[in-house]
Amino acid sequence: MKLSSGEILAGCIVLVLLVFEVWQYLDAKAYRETMNAQLVLLSTRVDSVDERVQQARDKLEELEQSSLGGLIENANDALIQGWSAMIDTVEKELHRAKKGFDKPAGNAGAGTDPQTDQSSMSAPNGNGPL
Structure with missing residues (x-):
């Protein structure tokens, strides 16, 4: 079984493509790891900035109250x-x-309080009955 030059060339091409795919996979994996590390770092920084912003808001509110x-x-x-x-x-x-x-x-209509009855019958100027 003798291999022809076309088969050898096809095998080389497949081997090169396989090496290229492995290299691409490893490169993408390294890139994802780098991006994950940067994401963790940025998340920590954002949390720190949020904390400082909240402190600044609290200080501003305190200053507004005392202004x-x-x-x-x-x-x-x-x-x-x-x-x-x-x-x-x-x-x-x-x-x-x-x-x-x-x-x-x-109660005045019932006649229970005689003073109330007498005062209600006096004239508006207080000089006696109507």
């Missing part, structure tokens, strides 16, 4: 809350007073 504008804003918020609480209290007291006025008026 004149922040103090004025806090004072305005406190003033508004105070006014709201005061208005709520006044409204509650007005409702309570209204109930207090409505309650004796209902």
Whole structure:
């Protein structure tokens, strides 16, 4: 069995292609390992930058709170809350007073309190009955 020169050439070409594919595979593997190492490094750096950005945001918020504008804003918020609480209290007291006025008026018709009956019958200027 004698090999022809065409078969030898085809075998050489197959061998060269096989070596080229192995070399390409090893090169791609080395490239992936390099990229994975860089990815880990970049991920660590991004985490570090995120931490510093968060620290900067916290510091900025602290500075805004202690700045004149922040103090004025806090004072305005406190003033508004105070006014709201005061208005709520006044409204509650007005409702309570209204109930207090409505309650004796209902009892006056029953005749249980003679002073109330007498005062309700006096003239608007307080000079006696109507």
